[in-house]
Each structure stands twice: as C-alpha cells, then as structure tokens.
Amino acid sequence: MKKLENKIAIITGGSGSIGKTVAKLFLEEGATVMLVGTSEEKLQKTVQELKSEHVQYCVANVSKLKDVAHYISETVKHFGKIDVFFNNAGIEGVVKPIVDYPEKVFDEVIAVNVKGMWLGNQHALPQMNDGGSIIMTSSVAGIIGFAGLGAYVTSKHAVVGIMKTSAIEAAPRKIRVNSVHPAPVNNQMMRSIEDGASAGHGDKIKKQFEATIPLGRYAEPIEIAKLVLFLASDDSQYITGTTQIIDGGMCAQ
Secondary structure: OOOOOOOEEEEEOOOOHHHHHHHHHHHHOOOEEEEEEOOHHHHHHHHHHHOOOOEEEEEOOOOOHHHHHHHHHHHHHHHOOEEEEEEOOOOOOOOEOHHHOOHHHHHHHHHHHHHHHHHHHHHHHHHEEEEEEEEEEOOHHHOOOOOOEHHHHHHHHHHHHHHHHHHHHHHHHOOEEEEEEEOOEOOHHHHHHHHHHOOOOHHHHHHHHHHOOOOOOOEOHHHHHHHHHHHHOHHHOOOOOOEEEEOOOHHHO
8 A cells, every 4th residue: 555545745945856756655645636836837847747636736835824725625525635745845935144134035934935834834733633634844943954045944943843842732632743854955945055155156155065975975955855754754753843954964063
C-alpha cells in the first residue's frame, strides 16, 4: 500500500521547487493534492508538469484571511476533509543589515512567512481528519542567525512558535504538527539570496555557504521532499512538536 493512499493534501508555495517536488512525491504515494500559490500561470505549468488527474490548484495569497479561507474551502468542496497540510509558502526578502532593512520588505516577509503560517493552521485544523499531519517549512534560519537576513531569520524562528503551539493544541485529535529546517537548498530562492549578498558574485557566495556545511553542498529539493513525506505519513505517527533539521550538519558546529 502506498504511504498516502486516499489522503487529501494541501501544499502552499505549490509552484516553487520544494512544493512542486513534494507534490510529485505525494502523488506517487497515492495522495490527491491541492496546490496553492499566487501565480496562476506558474500553478498551471506545475499541474501540467505533474501529469496527474489527482492534482488541482487554487490561486491565493497566504497572508490574506479571505484567500486562506478560500483555498481551504475549495479543497474541502472538491476533495473532502484534509489529511495533510504542507504549510510551505515563504519569501526571502532582501539581504541588508538590520539598520538598513526596508520596513516595507520586513512587513512583507512577516506577512507571508509568519501570518501566512498562522492563518494556514488556523483554517486548516478545523477541516482536518483526526490523525492528520501538518508540516511547516522553516529553515536553519529558524535555528541560527545569518547577517543580512534579519527579516527572514525572524520569520523562520516565529514558525517554530506557531508549530509548537499548534502541536499541543492539536494533540487531542492526534493531529501531528512539525517543522522542517533545511540548510540552503539548490533552488531559485538561494540564487536570489546569493545575488543579494553580492550582486554578480553569486557563485562566490554559494561557495562560502557550502564551506559552512560539513557535507559540503546544498540540499536538493527531493531530499527535503522525502522528509516531508515521512512526516506526512503514518511512519511518523508518534512525532509531533519537533524541529526536523535537514542541513548536512550545518547546525552541529
């Protein structure tokens, strides 16, 4: 039997590298998937690439209450109760020291990465089957700090607080809530951070990041997806309220 046979899953940030890779893995393991994102064009392209009749999409801004309520209600209307919620959407902001950080960008990062996580759990939990699973994407930046990424670091630390509170409150219904904390992932977000740290010298910044990782490289999206699948499945039925670090040893130093 497949690990997510007949399960209903929502994935926010559904057209990004991690969201798309998780969706593919979920579909292979028997789930029906609702992808959520802000760009209809990107969502449509992702659905086409996934080539499955068991995936649909919903355009929504995760920081807006009406949009969150909409993607939850659309999922329930089309598929029924929710079993897995991959609360994954996030943005990186800009790379600047705290004293120079633009307030508008700070507010945008907090709105998506914190309020979006809060609203997602708030609206998903009442519509979830008992025994379900919520996986929230944080980062190694939710465990340690990074110069120049103050808003992102702040937001990813906040995810841990939402996760732990949700885990305690959802435990009577046997709903598990955990966060995943990747090291830098080989994707477009890291290209943006690298370029923001030193415009035109992204390769140099990448090497500097890699030098801080004992395994000597970035994570690949599929490696994160396999951890998310584990947390979504019954294989992790006694794991809740935890920070699952997947960082090649970065936080061990």
